[in-house]
Amino acid sequence: MTTTKFIDIDFSKIESDRMRLNVGPQHPSTHGVLRLEVELDGEVVTNVIPHIGYLHRCFEKIAENMNYQQVIPYVDRMDYISSMNNELPYVMAVEKLLGIKVPEKVEYIRVIMAELNRIANHQIAVATFGLDAGAFTPFLYLFRDREYILWIFEKASGGRLLFNYFWVGGLANDVYPTFKEDVLNIVKQVRKTNKEIEELLIYNKIFIDRTANIGVLPADVAINYGCSGPVLRGSGVKFDLRKDDPYSIYDRFDFDIPVGTGEVGTVGDCWDRNIVRMREMEQSCRIIEQAVAQMPDSGDVQAAIPKKIRPPKGEVYFRAENPKGELGFYIISDGKDKPYRVKGRAPSFVNLSVLPEISKGYLFADLIVILGSIDIVLGEVDR
Amino acid sequence: MGLLNRLDNPYETGGIILGTLEDILNWGRSKSDWYLHFGLACCAIEFMSMNASHFDFMRFGIIPRATPRQADFIMITGTVTLKMAERIKVLWEQMAEPKYCISVGSCANSGGPYWQYGYHVLKGVDRIIPVHVYVPGCPPRPEAMEEGMMKLQKMIDQQAIFRKRQRLAEEEKLFELQNKG
Numbered sequence: 175m176t177t178t179k180f181i182d183i184d185f186s187k188i189e190s191d192r193m194r195l196n197v198g199p200q201h202p203s204t205h206g207v208l209r210l211e212v213e214l215d216g217e218v219v220t221n222v223i224p225h226i227g228y229l230h231r232c233f234e235k236i237a238e239n240m241n242y243q244q245v246i247p248y249v250d251r252m253d254y255i256s257s258m259n260n261e262l263p264y265v266m267a268v269e270k271l272l273g274i275k276v277p278e279k280v281e282y283i284r285v286i287m288a289e290l291n292r293i294a295n296h297q298i299a300v301a302t303f304g305l306d307a308g309a310f311t312p313f314l315y316l317f318r319d320r321e322y323i324l325w326i327f328e329k330a331s332g333g334r335l336l337f338n339y340f341w342v343g344g345l346a347n348d349v350y351p352t353f354k355e356d357v358l359n360i361v362k363q364v365r366k367t368n369k370e371i372e373e374l375l376i377y378n379k380i381f382i383d384r385t386a387n388i389g390v391l392p393a394d395v396a397i398n399y400g401c402s403g404p405v406l407r408g409s410g411v412k413f414d415l416r417k418d419d420p421y422s423i424y425d426r427f428d429f430d431i432p433v434g435t436g437e438v439g440t441v442g443d444c445w446d447r448n449i450v451r452m453r454e455m456e457q458s459c460r461i462i463e464q465a466v467a468q469m470p471d472s473g474d475v476q477a478a479i480p481k482k483i484r485p486p487k488g489e490v491y492f493r494a495e496n497p498k499g500e501l502g503f504y505i506i507s508d509g510k511d512k513p514y515r516v517k518g519r520a521p522s523f524v525n526l527s528v529l530p531e532i533s534k535g536y537l538f539a540d541l542i543v544i545l546g547s548i549d550i551v552l553g554e555v556d557r
Numbered sequence: 558m559g560l561l562n563r564l565d566n567p568y569e570t571g572g573i574i575l576g577t578l579e580d581i582l583n584w585g586r587s588k589s590d591w592y593l594h595f596g597l598a599c600c601a602i603e604f605m606s607m608n609a610s611h612f613d614f615m616r617f618g619i620i621p622r623a624t625p626r627q628a629d630f631i632m633i634t635g636t637v638t639l640k641m642a643e644r645i646k647v648l649w650e651q652m653a654e655p656k657y658c659i660s661v662g663s664c665a666n667s668g669g670p671y672w673q674y675g676y677h678v679l680k681g682v683d684r685i686i687p688v689h690v691y692v693p694g695c696p697p698r699p700e701a702m703e704e705g706m707m708k709l710q711k712m713i714d715q716q717a718i719f720r721k722r723q724r725l726a727e728e729e730k731l732f733e734l735q736n737k738g
Contacts, residue, residue, distance in 0.1 A: 199644060200595060201623075207597055207641060228641045229598055236674045247670065254599035298602070317609030324606075335603055335696050553598055 190216060195538075199228045205302065205545065206552030208526075217537050222530045226523075226555050233557040237516035242268050242483055243342055245516060250336040252518060253554040255298055258284075258291035258327075259496045261340040266421060267492035267503045268342045271485040279473035280344050281423045286357060286465050287327070287339065289458040293364055294323045295497035296451040296458075299404075299549040303448055304375050306546035307384045312375045319367045326356050342483060344476035354466050361459045368455055376452060385448065386439030389532045389544035393442065399528045402521050403499025404454065405548055408434040408447035415495040422494075427464045429457045444547035451549070454497075484511050498522050498549060522554040579718050586629075587713035589618040590657075593628035593648065597635025600662040600696040604634050607699035617706055625649075630657035630689075630709065636664035636671060637679040649686045657713070659705050660688045663695040670695065 198209040207228035213221040233252060237245045249264045250257040262284060269276065301316040324334045330349050331339035339346050375381055391401075393409040406413055414431045416424040432453030434446030485507040493502035499521025508514040525548050533544045596604060607614045608621070622628045625648045637645060649658070660682050663669030668680035682688060689712060692705035717724045 199641065200648065206601070228638060228644075229636060230638055230640070230677050231598075231636055231671055232675050232677050235676065236671070239674050251599060251670070254602060298605075314610045317606060318611065321606065321609075321611045334698060335599060 192220060199225075205550055208545075208550070208552055208555070210541075210545075212538065212541065214538060219533055219536055219538055219541050222533050222541065224526060224529060226526075226552070228556065229552045230556040231553070233518065234516060237513055239512070241511045242485070242513060245513065246341065247336065247338050249518075250338060251553060252520065252557055253496065253498060253501070253522065253551045254335060255551055256291045256295040256497045257336050258287045258339065259295070259494070260501065261337070262288050262422070263492050263494035263496075263501050264503050265340045265342050266494070267490050267505050268483070268485065270492055271488060271490045271505060271507055272342070272479070272483060274343055274477055274479060276344055276477050277474045279470050280475055280477075282465050282469040283345060283349055283475070284340060285422055285424070285427075286462055286469070287330070289461050289465070290323050290326065290357070290360065292458045292497045293360075293455050294320050296455050297323075299451050299497075300371065300375070300448060303444075303543075303546040303549070304381075306542050307381055309375055309378070309381060312371050315367055315370060315374070319363055322360055322363060326353070326360065329353075329356075341476070343479040344474070348475045354469070357462060357466055361462055364455060364459055368452060372452070376449065382438050382445060385444040385543055385547070388439075388444045388536060388540045389547060390440045391442040391447075391528060391532045395531060396442070396528065399531070400524045401499065401528055402524065403496065404447055404450040405499065405525045405528070407431065408450045408547075409442035410434050410436075410446075415493060415500060419493070421492070424461075426468070427461045429460050432457065444543055447547045447549075482511050484509060493519070496521055498551065498554065499525060518554075518557060520554040520557060522550040522552075523557075526550050526555055582718060583714050583716055586655075587710040590629045590709070590713070591620045591622050591627060593623075593625050593631045593652065594621050595631055595633050595635075595645065595648070597633070597637065597641065598662075598664065600634035600665070603696045603699055604632070604661070604702065607702055612699040612703065614703070614706075617703075617710070619706070625651040626653060628652055629655070630659060632659045632661055633665045633682045633688075634661040636669065637682050638677050639679055640677075642679045642682075642685050645682065646685050655716075657689045657709055658682075658686055659690045659692065659709060661692045661702055661705065662697055663693065666691050666693060 193214045195212045195214055196209065197212055199207045209225040209228065211223040211225060212219060231251065233248055236248055246261055246264065249260045253260050297316040297320045301313040304312040327337060328334050330353065331337040331346060391405065391409050393411050396406050396409045396411065410433050412431050412433050417431055432450050434441055434450055436446060437449065438445055487507060487509045489506045491502055491504045493500050500519065501521055502519035504517040506514040529545060529548060533541050536544065594604065606612060631649065631652065633645065660666050664671065665682045668675060668678050671678040672680055690705045690708045692701050694701050
């Protein structure tokens with residue numbers, strides 16, 4: 175009879191060969207066409223190198239050749255999930271350069287549209303994050319709701335995804351007559367679904383096990399890397415441009431800034447970044463309700479500006495709170511009808527740079543969850 | 558299902574279906590196409606919508622595959638940059654015959670809004686791989702993508718399997734005749 179003899183081995187002292195694994199550029203969980211070069215020790219990630227540029231669409235070169243209004247559709251296509259939010263800082267930057275003020279009604283419609291699009295963006299973010307963690311059903315619920323929001327956009331602007339709705343000095347056209355009721359219905363529906371999602375996904379034991387204490391991003395690292403948006407707020411930093419540097423008419427509304435508190439794990443883990451998005455949807459609902467109540471019924475939706483705008487020589491930087499973070503546009507004008515240079519400060523690009531820092535030491539399956547929690551859009555990373 | 562009820566007594570109620578083997582094979586082929594989704598840009602978001610609740614792409618008998626070796630057709634949804642073009646070519650070559658390609662959106666069709674000044678954008682994916690169905694739009698609505706899918710199904714339905722070369726030559730002759738007349 176033989177007896178099994180257990181040998182005491184300290185596995186951490188054994189060095190195995192590092193494996194290099196290539197994720198993407200065509201991979202369902204890279205959220206687009208990102209390529210990750212992952213260095214693995216067994217199943218533990220030791221290094222990640224993101225390779226970008228697979229969706230480079232020459233935004234800055236094209237902006238040199240277009241006049242100010244023609245750039246707007248290309249701005250749409252940067253972060254194609256939240257186009258309204260992209261248009262807002264661009265048109266406001268040009269308006270700042272021109273020194274014009276838009277009518278009151280336009281400001282309200284812009285805020286309502288931007289907040290609706292913020293909800294739509296966060297719905298996709300939570301849905302795909304659920305998919306990355308292995309939950310398919312919330313995806314269906316959230317996409318059902320997102321479709322209702324897209325119907326409003328379609329009725330108002332004609333486009334489902336890319337709108338070209340905010341123009342310099344106003345809007346492309348006025349909203350339709352039943353706009354307010356539709357928006358309030360959406361708010362009700364979003365609240366109802368969010369409650370369902372919290373039961374179905376957020377406080378699900380499996381989901382918490384997959385996401386809590388994973389990819390912890392400390393506040394100081396987030397600030398050093400220049401992160402913004404839910405990634406920064408998930409680490410417990412209360413910074414939101416809508417409150418801290420109010421633009422448009424955001425100073426008229428009463429809303430809170432949700433931050434990560436480490437409710438089920440550590441502050442700044444994947445679960446925190448996700449819950450910030452869920453709570454932000456609720457705050458967007460609050461802003462929309464107040465804006466609908468205050469919105470004037472009549473009024474122009476286009477300020478009196480000439481068809482061909484020629485801003486005076488100068489430069490301007492305007493930043494706004496995109497669903498992904500701080501989106502800024504730096505425009506230099508040389509007095510002609512075309513901008514001399516337009517530069518976009520893309521939040522996704524900056525947020526992606528933190529990925530190698532926070533994914534070291536976790537398992538490979540966690541890397542996918544961490545990437546999902548950062549919520550990048552490759553159109554904005556590469557531009 | 559009216560057709561299936563007749564099969565209880567096939568000799569009396571006419572439950573026998575007569576057809577060429579080719580038709581039946583094509584019918585089966587066109588109703589279960591598995592696709593390799595190649596989501597690149599904005600169109601991929603509309604494609605996600607199509608896969609979700611309202612539009613339900615799977616009713617076409619379609620299953621998304623993550624590998625080209627199991628896929629029947631590829632959907633190119635979005636802007637194809639020169640850096641990405643090589644990858645698409647490799648993926649297309651990895652797919653097993655018979656294979657098809659749907660090009661979705663202006664960018665994949667022709668370069669779209671990046672056609673004029675885009676120094677880095679491939680002006681149409683048909684420059685590197687053959688495209689069977691083009692879906693226009695920037696981005697196309699999910700309904701348009703479904704229409705593209707139906708076009709592809711129709712195409713597969715009418716495809717020649719047997720005596721392929723001979724029939725293609727006949728078709729070519731007919732085409733030439735029509736063009737002359």
